[in-house]
Amino acid sequence: MRVPNSLDPIAQEPRDAVFTHWRRAVVRFVRQRPLGAAGAGIIVLMILCALCAPRLTPYDPLEIDFAAQLTPPNAQHWLGTDAFGRDLLSRLMYGSRTALLVGFVSAFFGASLGAIVGVASAYFGGRIDLMMQRVVDIFLAFPIIILALAVVSILGTGVGNVIMAIMIPMIPNCARVVRSSALAVRAMPYVDAARAAGFGPWRIIFRHMLPNVMAPYLIMLTAYVGQAILLEASLSFLGLGVAEPTPAWGLMLRGAAAEFAESAPWMAIFPGLAISLGVFAFNLFGDSLRDTLDPKLRTL
């Protein structure tokens, strides 16, 4: 059987067009926003590092070697070892897994749930909007670190609970920002048209309004990844985040790193550098993304 040949180019063309469109957008972004591109580069490196950690790391991050306690950086241990003789470079590379996991998951759920709440609040308007905004007010006035402390105290430490603790304060924050954009979308004729066509509120919210607040959503999302990494490091540093012996950057700065800071400064320097570089990359990328997508949006 012969498939009609004439269909093929038509089927092929849009895919190619989409591809070149994306490639062009990327090239333009790199040219116009070199800082953002540098941030994106670091992010890609971090992701690769996290994915390939088992292949790249010279040592097992959990392997305790008392013979090599507190070794300064040398040819065997590039970044030195900690008080248990664990290789710092290996622990840093595995630590990027924890940081990225917590960062991406909490930012994704925090921003997405926040966007849904914000759009719903704008769509329903009136009394529901007023009530929802008061709830948002309550969470914004509530000290974030206490919320996180309470969540960790209730649920216990561990990666999953840290994600919850970081995610919850993000929801009202994002809802506030997205709502202001959604109010403008709400006034668009196509929303009225959708209502006139008899669509239910949730279909309008998810199919018609949410896609049109993608710019603030994406901007908040990237900003949140950096914030989440920082918050996870702070919580772990306080002993309320990820528990030993999981390699996590904030945890590596806790305890022995401060105790031996004078004799073994590499233990205090490198994990902090990793946190800063990671958050820096996401902020740099997020900033340029905002400049490109929606320069007037005020985040942070």
Add this chain to the structure above:
Amino acid sequence: MHRYILRRLLLMLPTFLGVAMLVFLLMRVIPGDIVELRFAEGQFFNKDLVAKERTRLGLDRPVWRQFIAWVWGIVRLDFGLSMWSGQPIAHEIAIRLQLSLQLAVMATVVAVFLAIPLGTLAALKQDTWVDYTIRIFSIAGLATPSFWLGMLMFLVFLIVFKWIPPMVFVPLWENPIANLSQMLWPALAVGYRYSAVSTRMTRSAMLEVLREDYIRTARAKGLWTRLVVRRHALKNAVLPVLTVIGLEFAFLMGGLVVTEQVFNLNGLGLLFVQSVARRDYTLVQALVLLVACVYIVVNFFVDLLYAWLDPRIRY
């Protein structure tokens, strides 16, 4: 305007009540209470003692009655006693407030003095290396955990200067030198971090204002660039920056938990962590209300200031 103020004041009440309810419930959802923590361990376990202690602290009453009693106390400005130390809450907070307030003010001053000149400069030199350097500097500030910055400061002091800052807090008016040699470093670390947001805000607000017609008019009249920037542009651009600075100040009052730990400061942040760990319900509740109160009131005044500074805003 008066109607607007009244409306805003009325809207504060449900927020306060909500915060009070949230912290009250959160604390009671955390497993274990103060009595259990103190007496129910090891060989000192004594059922009678535990029951007696719970009655003394009022923890045996139903939760809703505890809540009403607490709120009624707040209405009369009576915050009660700390469950842990037995001291009045007002006293417990007052001794730490001095330190936290000083740190917050100093950090805000550092942030403002960094942010406004740098942000303005970055906007004036948009897309040059000056702009890029300032942006990298400010984004790096946002990315660097202030507790790590604190550790690095200590490292430099120890290794290079063989000196560490004093550890005991002395009020400013008693011994200004001892006070500042302790407080300057955390203020710098925190101020740098918080200057980042304001720098970026100043830059973007300045960029917006510099495109306005009246700036072009002022330049066309032949006014000096410096005068135009200072009198015409900065005055208008500083509004959104004010909001950010106000909100940050509110955050600084209670949010410096980690920084205080690194610099060994006995401020509100440390008190927060300790009292959550000790399940000192009354103290945590009072602290959260205090921070929320600062946030809400600062927010309110920033909005009023906005209307006062910018006659175009009408409510």
